Amino acid sequence: MTFNQMRHAKLWFAGEAGNWKLARYEVDELGEGFDDVVRYHPTHKDSPVPLGPSVEKIIREPLAEVGRAVAAGDRARFEKAFDALTDGCNRCHQATNFGFNVVQRPSTNAFSNQAFAPPANSGTPGPDAR
Numbered sequence: 767m768t769f770n771q772m773r774h775a776k777l778w779f780a781g782e783a784g785n786w787k788l789a790r791y792e793v794d795e796l797g798e799g800f801d802d803v804v805r806y807h808p809t810h811k812d813s814p815v816p817l818g819p820s821v822e823k824i825i826r827e828p829l830a831e832v833g834r835a836v837a838a839g840d841r842a843r844f845e846k847a848f849d850a851l852t853d854g855c856n857r858c859h860q861a862t863n864f865g866f867n868v869v870q871r872p873s874t875n876a877f878s879n880q881a882f883a884p885p886a887n888s889g890t891p892g893p894d895a896r
């Protein structure tokens with residue numbers, strides 16, 4: 767889950783910087799992270815509900831919508847979809863007895879060793895790229 771926290775933060779900064787290729791990558795990594803939850807951690811000892819079905823029910827569609835916003839290079843749609851995704855994270859935490867663990871839009875970038883703006887040679891920028 768710590769990896770997903772990192773992906774969630776990087777996804778935000780990539781989208782805000784208009785680096786849609788990096789954002790696409792983080793969406794894919796988040797999807798794989800949740801695949802691993804389904805495969806390797808389908809249950810949790812403190813959770814009243816199994817995690818696997820919760821992933822499918824709560825997070826797949828919001829994540830897919832983030833992917834569509836990224837594909838469209840649409841910043842406003844991305845922000846809305848990101849907030850809905852974050853809401854999904856929190857709904858699953860509540861469902862699994864981890865409601866004390868609240869995630870939110872990141873405010874400061876903890877990854878100062880990574881550039882989030884698209885590199886100059888990154889090909890055709892999305893419509894919303896700076």
Ligand code: HEC
Nearest residue numbers: 767768770771774810817820821825855858859862864869
């Ligand atoms: C399937 C339900 C589920 C979904 C969906 C989910 N989480 Fe979690 N999350 C958990 C559970 C259960 C734990 C505590 C389990 C553990 O790591 O021991 C947890 C723990 C965490 C932690 C605590 C890690 C720590 O050590 O402080 C963070 C941060 C976190 N999740 C972020 C996220 C983010 C960000 C998303 C959405 C992108 C997300 N989670 C989606 C169930 C979920």
